[in-house]
Amino acid sequence: MPFTPARPDPSQPSVRINLLSDTQTKPTPAMRAAMAAAEVGDEQVGDDPTVNALCDRVAELLGKEAAVFMPSGTMCNVAGLLAHCRPGDEILAHRTAHILSREGGTHAALGGFQITGLDGADGKFTPDTLRTALHPRTRYEAAQTLVSVEQTANIGGGTIWAKADLDAVVAIARERGMATHMDGARLLNACVATGISAREMSAGWDSVWIDFSKGLGAPVGAVLAGTRDYIDAVWRWKQGLGGSMRQAGIIAAACIHALDHHVDRLADDHTHARTLARGLAQIAGIDVQEPETNLVFFDPAGAGITAADMVKALRVKGVTLATMDGRIRACTHLDVNAAMIEDTLGMVRDIVRGV
Incomplete structure (x- = not known):
């Protein structure tokens, strides 16, 4: 439904x-004040100092080399997966995952990807379930390229992936030469609830993003992080999807304010x-x-x-x-x-x- x-x-x-x-x-009055005072430039050509500061901060927060500011979390998923995969590739995720159930089939429409939904309680699959879903690399089946998890699992009830299970999923994916992607729309909720830092929670994951327009209280925006080469590839898709912005420091300032005041x-x-x-x-x-x-x-x-x-x-x-x-x-x-x-x-x- x-x-x-x-x-x-x-x-x-x-x-x-x-x-x-x-x-x-x-937005709170203090957040609005931060937005009004933001120093801005052209984000599309890298000249917005507030956007750059936000991306540097999130990359550091998540323990990644680089990051990119996006208008939405859905664009983080779409552009992020387009940068990871090629047409015909198979992505493994929970059957209720946002990329499968809440993004309008965009991954199939734009990327030609096959997303296979895995079963599991509370929006999470087990490492054993992941292993069972893997198949030999042959010309008869889609190339299994990526494993994706959602932290926290929305339809699962806002449930938290245990750190041990996240590490096990990464290990299995690496054994098979697969990339890993964390939809971290509410990642900081999981971090606050468990006491595990965002850097530790996302360690080993090739790409991970956090949303600022949910619990953090900003009006818009999300930031996706990964290696520099990966973020360069994501930027190509961000540009093509119409996600490049101009004086985006106004909204990036709200995200920085949220990191300063709305996490704890x-x-x-x-x-x-x-x-x-x-x-x-x-x-x-x-x-x-x-x-x-x-x-x-x-x-x-x-x-x-x-x-x-x-x-x-x-x-x-x-x-x-x-x-x-x-x-x-x-x-x-x-x-x-x-x-x-x-x-x-x-x-x-x-x-x-x-x-």
Whole structure:
């Protein structure tokens, strides 16, 4: 089932509590001030000092040689994989991975890639599952070129790949001469939750990116890192996809501000997610997946109401969430506080009582 957020309805009250996604965050006043004061230049020819500073900082953060600023995380994935693979190549990823389920078939359309979805609980496949999926290199089958993981696993419930499993996947890929790519849209959520640094978490991975427009609270942007030669190849695709920008320092400044001020506070989002999950679990008939980061997936069917109807009922009350793969997803973020969590729980209880 596709991602289906509740559609805005002018006849309904305005949104008071936005749990739809961490992409819904608004720039803080301090972030807006940083953007207004940003030194800028032409990013496309390498003359924007703020973009350059951001890319250098993310490359250092992730332990890579170089990095490139992108308008979106999807472009990081698309351009990143186009730089890794050739038409006809096979990519191995979890069956719910963003590159397979949320990017409109672009990898097949532009790259001619075959993405094979691997099974596994909570959005993650095991190293053994990866080994089983490998086949001998023959002219009869697609060349298996790349292994991709998503940290954290969105549809899996915001779950965290264990460092040992990440290392095992890298080792298996290297044995087979395959490249590795980490979709790190919420990588820093995993780092804050585990205490493992971003450099350590992404060690050994050929390419990795982080998104700034989710929990970090910037209005737009993501940064992809890897070797210098790889980033040069990515830049060719960024140019061709229309991702090159001009005075992009204005938005890069928001990302730098986020790194300075919004990383450690991701722990608050995780706390709010756990509070929400505990409260939902206490309502008879609601099945809740225990959150590991800032995503809470739950199913109210046992309480006599469908996920879609629950989302509609909450929207009438000014709370917006999304249905995803038959469940409700609530996402905590910078603009959600503890009082909003308690208000949401109260409204869910009222709706269930009404049922």
